[in-house]
Amino acid sequence: xxxxxxxxxxxxxxxxxxxxxxxxxxxxxxxxxxxxxxxxxxxxxxxxxxxxxxxxxxxxxxxxxxxxxxxxxxxxxxxxxxxxxxxxxxxxxxxxxxxxxxxxxxxxxxxxxxxxxxxxxxxxxxxxxxxxxxxxxxxxxxxxxxxxxxxxxxxxxxxxxxxxxxxxxxxxxxxxxxxxxxxxxxxxxxxxxxxxxxxxxxxxxxxxxxxxxxxxxxxxxxxxxxxxxxxxxxxxxxxxxxxxxxxxxxxxxxxxxxxxxxxxxxxxxxxxx
Ligand code: ATR
Numbered sequence: 001x002x003x004x005x006x007x008x009x010x011x012x013x014x015x016x017x018x019x020x021x022x023x024x025x026x027x028x029x030x031x032x033x034x035x036x037x038x039x040x041x042x043x044x045x046x047x048x049x050x051x052x053x054x055x056x057x058x059x060x061x062x063x064x065x066x067x068x069x070x071x072x073x074x075x076x077x078x079x080x081x082x083x084x085x086x087x088x089x090x091x092x093x094x095x096x097x098x099x100x101x102x103x104x105x106x107x108x109x110x111x112x113x114x115x116x117x118x119x120x121x122x123x124x125x126x127x128x129x130x131x132x133x134x135x136x137x138x139x140x141x142x143x144x145x146x147x148x149x150x151x152x153x154x155x156x157x158x159x160x161x162x163x164x165x166x167x168x169x170x171x172x173x174x175x176x177x178x179x180x181x182x183x184x185x186x187x188x189x190x191x192x193x194x195x196x197x198x199x200x201x202x203x204x205x206x207x208x209x210x211x212x213x214x215x216x217x218x219x220x221x222x223x224x225x226x227x228x229x230x231x232x233x234x235x236x237x238x239x240x241x242x243x244x245x246x247x248x249x250x251x252x253x254x255x256x257x258x259x260x261x262x263x264x265x266x267x268x269x270x271x272x273x
Contacts, residue, residue, distance in 0.1 A: 004039060010058070011040045011254050014051065014073070015066030018042035023064070026247055026267045027254075033263040036255055045069070052076040055095060062254045063093040070132060077102040086164060087135045092253055105253060106133065107140030109246025110216070113237055114184065118212040120144045123183035128201055130157040130169075133216055134188035139165055149178050153189075172201065179206040185229075187215045192223040200224035209233035216242060221272070244268050 011027065019042070027040035038061070045051045048069060055063055065073055070089040074080070077093060083104040084090045090102035114120060123146045127138050130152035141148055142165035152158035155171045162169035170178070179185055179202055191199045197220050207213060213229035214237035226236045244265060251259035 003037070005037070007037055009038045009061045011038060012055065012060050012063040013040065013042045013066070014045050014048075014063055014069050015042075016068055017066060018044060021066075022271050023247065025271065026264055027251065029267050030251055030260050030264050031255075033260045034257060036257065038255060040064075048073060049076055052100065055093070055100065056098065060095055062095060064250060065091050065093060074102065076100065083107065083136070083139060086139050087132065089132045089136070091136075092250060094253070103253065104136055104139075105249045106246055107136035107138075109244075109249045110137045110186075110214070110242045111140045111144075112245035112249065113242040114186075114212070114214060116241070117235055117237060118184055120146050120184070122146065124181055125149070125184040125186070126151065126178050126182040128152070128175075128185070128187045128191075129189035130154070130161055131188070131190075134186075135161050137186060137188055137216075138162075138167060142167060146184075149182075151175055151178065175201065176203070176206055179211070182211055185211055185213045187213075187217065187223070187225050190217070192225055193217045194219040198224055200228060202228065204228040204232050207232035207234045211235075212237065214242065215239055218243065240268060240272065 024040045024042055031038040070091060073090055078099040079101045081103040084102045087104050090104055091106050092103045094101050121144050125141055125146050125148050127134050127150045130150055138150055148167035150158045150162045150167050150169045151172055158169035191201050202225055207229050212235040215223045215225050216239050217223050218239035229236050247264060248259040248261060
């Protein structure tokens with residue numbers, strides 16, 4: 001247990017999964033490993049506006065934000081970082097000199113997970129989906145020199161966002177062609193998520209050893225898409241690798257210190273078992 005005293009810096013978590021999420025274990029073990037006087041606390045929020053007044057008046061250092069508050073918290077913040085402003089969603093809030101500043105680091109975590117196994121610069125990347133997660137990932141990818149294609153069921157959503165980041169956008173009618181030409185494929189839709197785990201937008205025959213496939217769905221661990229990709233000989237990246245990197249990025253954001261990656265990796269592994 002971390003040593004708690006009057007100098008302990010508090011990091012809160014606001015999200016509907018505050019009772020079930022085990023991320024507090026990840027952060028608190030990492031703080032302890034580096035002997036940092038921080039404590040990560042999941043918070044039961046019943047009134048978002050008052051909760052943010054609490055953040056200011058209780059001196060919380062930062063808040064990790066998840067569903068359903070990623071968009072609804074924006075009116076209570078003083079400033080948004082460029083990623084959060086472009087995507088229209090926030091996953092971290094820092095308290096700096098009496099101001100609440102919203103950031104969005106989900107995309108960076110996903111891109112770090114990709115970069116472990118594949119070179120993004122010079123590649124053709126297909127993102128399936130145009131919801132919050134897809135936008136965060138596509139925005140971060142757009143900082144790289146890659147050809148970026150966003151496909152979504154609701155074409156207008158893909159088109160509006162793609163225009164902002166200089167990406168191409170389409171519906172799923174052209175999915176077979178673009179997937180066959182892609183180096184990287186990312187499923188950022190909810191298709192294939194438990195309990196509808198058999199669902200998948202991509203035929204196995206479209207994938208090969210040439211492509212790296214990442215799925216942001218964590219439940220099930222191995223989605224139907226990743227099963228098909230593996231059978232086709234593709235490299236696959238599981239969602240928990242993305243979650244680990246998202247946590248590593250947030251740790252630095254919260255503390256200003258590089259995360260103890262091996263420690264966090266071990267906790268993530270223990271949480272899965
Ligand atoms: P998140 O914040 O997790 O990204 P979201 O904003 O609700 O969640 O986005 C869900 C994504 O999954 C969207 O791209 C959605 O497509 P639409 O924009 O057309 O709704 C996609 N999605 C959900 N169910 C789908 C389905 N049955 N077929 C295809 N796409 C689907």
